[in-house]
Structure formats: structure tokens, C-alpha cells
Amino acid sequence: MIRLDVGDELPDEVSDIYAQHRGQLIGLATLLTGSRATAEEVVQDVFAAAIPRWGTIDNAEHYLKRSVVNRVRSLGRRELRTRALPRAREAVTGEPQVDESWRLLRRLPARQRAVLVLRIHLDLPDHEIAELLDCPEPTVRSLAFRALASLRKDLQ
């Protein structure tokens, strides 16, 4: 096994993409999983899986985002268990209103949160969300409806 510092012996293209998108992908994964630590695992797994097939990837950013979503889907069991356990209030951004709504977002079931993140944060249309989450399009609307209704109730 050989350990290399990023940038030293990686192809420049991969190093650049990693440096450029790692933060963004961790942000997306954090929103999807509700956990910064899990997000980091997800992103590392995505890059690990992507490197061997790097030469075949046309749009790296698009590919990596989709890979993050898919990887998070495979963590469903972990995530659900996580959600069932206590959550403490966390100051993440330093903005109380944002931190509070983030706390509520994290409490949503994983699929409901995923739909909102994909819709609102990534601005994906429902048919693409349905494809990513492997569910019918009406289910996407149902999940979004339920998520928003739940958040509305919690926020009021």
C-alpha cells in the first residue's frame, strides 16, 4: 500500500476536481445525511469509487453529485437509526434561525429530506429526483408535501 499526499502523485485533473468540489460535495452530503461526519465518509467513498473510472467520466461535477446522492441512498439503514436517536441543538452556522430550521430538517425522514434538498438546493425537477431516488414521480410530490407540512407545523 502506498500513501500519497493529494496533489503529489495524483493526476492533476483529479487533484483539481477534488480540491474544487470536495467542500461542495460535503455540503450536499451533509444536507442529505444530516451528519457532517457521515458526509465526509460519503464523499471519500465517492471519490474512491470514481478514481478507477475517471477517464470515462464526462461531467465530473454532475457525476460526483449523483454519486453522492446514490451513496447516501445506500446508507438508508444507518440514517434511519440515526434519526431515531436524540438530537441536540447545534450551532452550525451561527444564525439562530438557520440553525433551528436545520435542526428541523435533520429530523425529517431521510427520503423526505432528500426530496427537499434535491428540489431546493440542487433545483432538480421532480422527474430527475424520482430517477435518483428510484421512486415514482407522484411519490416525490408526496414526500415533498409531507416534508413541508411537517416543517411548517414545527416552525409554527
Place this chain on the structure above:
Amino acid sequence: MNQTLKSDEELIALLEHTMRRVAQAAPTMRFDDAHHDNRWMATAAAAVLVVAGATRAAIVVSSRHDSAPVDTSAVASEPTSQGSSPTSPTPDTVDPSAIGSPTVTVIGVTDDFPSVVPRPDTFDTMRIMNWDNLAVGWEFNAQGEPTNSVERCTSYVSSFGDSWTSTAKTDEAPSVLYARLLDDTEWQVGVYCTEDGAYLVQVMRSPNYVEPTVGTLAQNESAESDPSPTTDTVQPGLPAGASNIAPETIPDVVPALVPKPDTFGSMTKMMFDDVAVGWEFLEQGEATSSVERCTQYGASFDDSWTSTAKTDEAPSVLYARLFDNNEWRVGVYCTEDGAYLVQVMASPNGAGTPGG
């Protein structure tokens, strides 16, 4: 939060702002217990590329979770991220010693393993599941033949007695052929078999567990001592945004195959973005009779419907069950305050589409 959101637009605007800020903050989130009682310590150290062999590579971001969070709930909230998942990369994809987590220790079965849990003796390995240096459970792994993996799961599950509730887990990836949770309110055992023959058992504290037990998982007593949150205000499902729900009459819209909850006084149509997504029946009854109403209605579903208990609701939800006939999904909820709710929506397994 002391604010009233008047419209979906306001709510979405808030969420958009929240997501943007969280996503921006995530890569540099830090843990500062001098000012707050619970933070992540996410000191992402240098990213390291691990190349295993000539053709295999993995990026490992060595993030050390320095010191356990002060709030023990944070410790308990992430336990399984150290456990292997049936859908995680298999060991021959990425060298586990490279990705590995220094907090996971491979040991033999110890005397601490709870005696009430049937021991899966046929497993090859057992690991103590750790989170931030705190033991949170046991994980048993075996790699068998794809042809008999489910049989191993069912055989093990049959060894649990009547004191355990057994619930199928339906939110797994398609590759997970068998997923079931067993719970005796003290321990929860997850049993998983995948199409590639992997066989996994995880033993952790039950979410229903309250009192810490001295002598088991001793390292983690503090993490276990915080019971799951109890909220007496949570309403299951869909308390509706009143502004976009239009009243309908029951016989005209509810699919014929769905047993009609005739005892309800009112029904509303659930809308999202001007698209009908289902029907909701809601009634506020007496607390003493709400569960009976749910069970009575639940009994009206015939064998063409699968019936699954929903276990992820708040403690105030005394009855929560999903009925599904692959076209429609009906959620039935009764709460301790007497609320009685039935929701009819398209099944995730089919193509039922509410009119609208």
C-alpha cells in the same frame, strides 16, 4: 421558533437559505464546547490518497473526531457509521485497513454480550461497534453464498422468543433481500442478508431503552443514558397547510379499492404545488378510544394489502401502520391525545395517482 410562515414560498425561501448556509458551513464545521453544549468536532486533517496495488485507489479523509462531544446524545446519534453496511463497498473494493476506522476493534465474542440476545454463533467475525471511542454495540459479519443468505437470516431470527417484536425494514436498498429489526425494548437487533451472500447482525441499544445497564457496554453508559426524545406535540404525517387544501366528498375521490373510513366527519384533499397527492381523513376523538378506532379500521383491509407497523413515529403516536396494495398506500395513525388520521396516497411501489 417564534415565527409564522404564511406560505410555501416563505417556507421554501427559508429552507433555501438554510441549505445554502449549512452547505457552505459544512466543510469547515467545527466543534466548540466552550460556547455550546453539542458540536461536531470535525477537524478534517489532511486528505490522504491511498493507493492499494497498481490499479486500486481510495481517497481517505482522515477526520479525527477529537474528544467525545459533551452532549452524549451526539455520540449516540451516529453509531452505525462505524458499522459495515450491506450496501457499503465490499472489502475487496477498498482495503479496509486503509479506510479503516481506528475506533473499531476486532475482538472475539465477549462476556459482555447481552445474554437475552440470541448469539449468532455461526458468524465468522464479531466487532465492537464504536463511535468516538465509545462502544455502542456488536456487529457480526459473515460472507456466505448468495443462494442461502436469506435462509441464514430467517434461521437466526427464528431463535428470538415472543418477548421480541419483529419488524420488517422496508427502506433498504434493493440488494438487501432480508432486513428485520427485533426489539425487546432493551436491545435492538438488526438482521440483514444481501443478494451477494453477505450476512450481518447488529446488536445495539433499543431506541426504547431508558435505564442504563451497568456492566454492559460499560464504556458507553453516558451515551446510552439519554432516552429518545419525547414530544407530546408531534402529529403524524400531514398536518396540512390549510390554505391549499380543498374539501372533497369521500365517495367521489377515494379509490374504490381503499376501505373507506366512513366514521370520519371530514376529508381533505392533500395538495402540493397545485397537484393532488392524496386524501386525508382527520378527526379529533377521545384519547381513550383512538387506538380502538385505528385497529377497527385497520381490520377492514383484506389480504391484498400488506400491513406494516411504522416504528419511526414520535412516542405520542400510539398506533401507526401502513397498508399497501402496490397501488395505494394508506397510513393510519392514532395519537395519545385522541387524534385519528388516515392518509391515502400513491404507493411508492406502484403508479396510483390521485386525481387533481
